Amino acid sequence: MLIIKDISHLKLYLKAYQEKGYSIGYVPTMGALHQGHGKLLKQSQNDNQKTVMSIFVNEKQFNKKEDFDKYPRNKGRDYDFCESHNVDVIFEPSSEEIYPDDKPILKNKYFQNILCDRFRPGHFDGVTTVLNEFFSIVHANKVYFGQKDYQQLKIVEKFIEEKFSNLKIISIPTERQEEGIAYSSRNENLSKKQLQEFIDFHNSVIQFTKSFDKKIQIKEANTLAKNFITNLVDQEFDYFEFRNANSLEIEGDISDARLFYAIYKGQTRLIDNIEL
Numbered sequence: 001m002l003i004i005k006d007i008s009h010l011k012l013y014l015k016a017y018q019e020k021g022y023s024i025g026y027v028p029t030m031g032a033l034h035q036g037h038g039k040l041l042k043q044s045q046n047d048n049q050k051t052v053m054s055i056f057v058n059e060k061q062f063n064k065k066e067d068f069d070k071y072p073r074n075k076g077r078d079y080d081f082c083e084s085h086n087v088d089v090i091f092e093p094s095s096e097e098i099y100p101d102d103k104p105i106l107k108n109k110y111f112q113n114i115l116c117d118r119f120r121p122g123h124f125d126g127v128t129t130v131l132n133e134f135f136s137i138v139h140a141n142k143v144y145f146g147q148k149d150y151q152q153l154k155i156v157e158k159f160i161e162e163k164f165s166n167l168k169i170i171s172i173p174t175e176r177q178e179e180g181i182a183y184s185s186r187n188e189n190l191s192k193k194q195l196q197e198f199i200d201f202h203n204s205v206i207q208f209t210k211s212f213d214k215k216i217q218i219k220e221a222n223t224l225a226k227n228f229i230t231n232l233v234d235q236e237f238d239y240f241e242f243r244n245a246n247s248l249e250i251e252g253d254i255s256d257a258r259l260f261y262a263i264y265k266g267q268t269r270l271i272d273n274i275e276l
């Protein structure tokens, strides 16, 4: 397994394979790796002759410095994870190299003012900015994103269509723990009690999604969703609502919808979305 820390070395390494016409798969991550990342990796290894996994905690996508500081990091464990998952190359550049002083921030143009964009202003500008850099460096044939971060996936689909039309985006269903919650790096920040509360919350949400007629309109379902969430004592949340899975609008019936939530356990913000 190779750990490459600078752009020029990665380009040099990949050039030889690209000249031979190898297909390159790319899995962008922020580390604190888990089985969700593992699923993206496995699909890339299955589809491509070489896979690059990047590990880069992107400061530009955190709208609060404390959140960036608190983001779980564990290099030793990440390297072990990659070794046991047969990763070819880890790309782990420095912030200085990715963000030289004059690097402008790209403004995201898609799916604005809803869901995470509404509550984390600038977050998707940071995501778009870092991906613009990494996509230009890696020059992959395929890139892998999880449905766990659904709004991000939809935004990146549009961004790729506009700016990297030779790159194919592959969307991977959410990998879940036995208890039902999604694997997430942020779960590491939860105490045992918070984790159990989150599992109980998620399972009650699943019961809620099973409790009504699937032919009702998204608007009506959102009235039920609002009652459900406001009746839960002490549950702090940014959003808890159904939206159409393609347009992310509140329109049509709920057969094509997903339920999106962002909740807090202590200081930890947790997001998920549930296919009905």
Ligand code: AMP
Pocket (backbone or CB within 6 Å): 028, 029, 030, 031, 035, 036, 037, 039, 040, 144, 145, 146, 147, 148, 149, 172, 173, 174, 175, 176, 182, 183, 184, 185
């Ligand atoms: P992150 O390291 O959190 O930035 O995530 C890197 C990639 O892994 C993103 O495309 C995420 O959507 C994806 N991902 C994170 N958690 C999961 C999961 N539980 N199942 C599938 N994909 C995931």
